[in-house]
Amino acid sequence: MSNEAIACILQQEAEAVLNIPVTTGYEEAVTLIVKYVHELGGKLITSGMGKAGQIAMNIATTFSSTGTPAFFLHPSEAQHGDLGIIRNNDIMLLISNSGKTRELVELVELTRGLVPDMKFVVITSNPESPLAKDADICLLTGAPQEVCPLGLTPTTSTTVMTVIGDILVVGTMKRINFSNKDYAKRHHGGYLGSKSREQSKHE
Numbered sequence: 001m002s003n004e005a006i007a008c009i010l011q012q013e014a015e016a017v018l019n020i021p022v023t024t025g026y027e028e029a030v031t032l033i034v035k036y037v038h039e040l041g042g043k044l045i046t047s048g049m050g051k052a053g054q055i056a057m058n059i060a061t062t063f064s065s066t067g068t069p070a071f072f073l074h075p076s077e078a079q080h081g082d083l084g085i086i087r088n089n090d091i092m093l094l095i096s097n098s099g100k101t102r103e104l105v106e107l108v109e110l111t112r113g114l115v116p117d118m119k120f121v122v123i124t125s126n127p128e129s130p131l132a133k134d135a136d137i138c139l140l141t142g143a144p145q146e147v148c149p150l151g152l153t154p155t156t157s158t159t160v161m162t163v164i165g166d167i168l169v170v171g172t173m174k175r176i177n178f179s180n181k182d183y184a185k186r187h188h189g190g191y192l193g194s195k196s197r198e199q200s201k202h203e
Contacts, residue, residue, distance in 0.1 A: 013159050029171075032121065033121075038068070043087075043090050045085065046059050047094050048094065048101070058165070059093065059168070073085060078110065079106070079107075083111065092120050096122070097124065098126055098129060100129050104131060122135035123161055125157065139164055184197045
C-alpha cells in the first residue's frame with residue numbers, strides 16, 4: 001500500500017469523525033446515565049452484535065474504569081438467561097450501525113418485559129430504523145462510508161462509534177467530577193495506575 005493510499009484512508013476516517021452530528025442528545029444521554037447510575041444506584045448496560053458489540057464492550061470497560069459501573073450484555077446470550085442481569089434503575093446503551101440488528105430489536109422487547117420503564121440510548125447511522133425510533137435518545141453516527149474497498153467491513157463506522165462512546169465517557173467523568181484519586185482506586189496496576197497515584201498527590 002502506498003503512502004498516498006494510507007493518507008487517503010486517514011483522511012476519510014478523520015472526516016467521518018468530524019462529520020458526527022453534534023446534538024443536545026449527548027448532554028441528555030449523560031444526564032440519564034448520571035441519574036440512573038449515580039443517583040438511583042443502577043448500572044449502565046451496553047450491547048451490540050459483531051464488531052459493534054466489541055465497541056460496546058470496550059465502552060463498558062472504559063465507563064467502569066472511570067467511575068460509572070457498566071457491563072456488556074451479549075444480545076444472544078441475553079435470550080438464554082443473561083437477561084437476568086437487568087434490574088430496575090439500570091440504563092441501556094445499544095449500538096447498531098443499521099439500527100435493524102434483529103438480536104438488539106428483540107433485546108429491547110425482552111428487556112421491557114422485565115423492566116418496562118427501561119431507558120435506551122442508541123448509537124446508529126439510521127434515524128428511521130426500528131432501534132432509533134424506539135430509543136429514548138438516538139445518537140447518529142453521520143452514516144460514513146466504510147473505507148473497506150468492498151464497502152462492507154465495519155471500519156469507519158466502528159471508528160465513529162468509538163468516538164461517540166468517548167464523548168459519553170468524558171462527559172460523564174466531568175459531570176461526576178471524577179478525579180485522579182478516584183481513578184487510582186479502580187486502576188491499581190500498570191503504568192496508568194502509578195501515573196494516576198502520582199497525579200493524585202497534586203489534587
